[in-house]
Amino acid sequence: MAGDDLWTTAGIAHRLAISAERARRLCARPDFPSPVQSVPYFDLWRASDVEAWLLEGQPDY
Template sequence: MTIGYLMRRLKVSRTRAYQLTRRRNFPVPAGTADHMRIWRKADIDSWLAVHRPDALPEDASGDEGDEADADHP
């Protein structure tokens, strides 16, 4: 997952997302791709569950949740 995933989940700016990634308790990136840090989705979601549970989708199956909401009014 990229910084964009974190931005969408938390509904924050890129600057704020980068600030969060610099916290000591934030997951360590799994690596880099095209000069971007990437994280494991499970690591990000685990961090969110502790620090921002409101940012997790109601459906914890690993889907983004956005498409499912459109199908169910």
């Protein structure tokens, strides 16, 4: 589930096995990738950007 897929905070929460609230806080971090699209009520992140961020060694999510 990577590549050009777009994830909401719920998708990120699922991928990282964390709560949706924790994912929202994570997405607000300055070192987290920027969303590629914003639509009413939620943002979308490119899955490959999130995966790359994880591979860079962000252990304290």
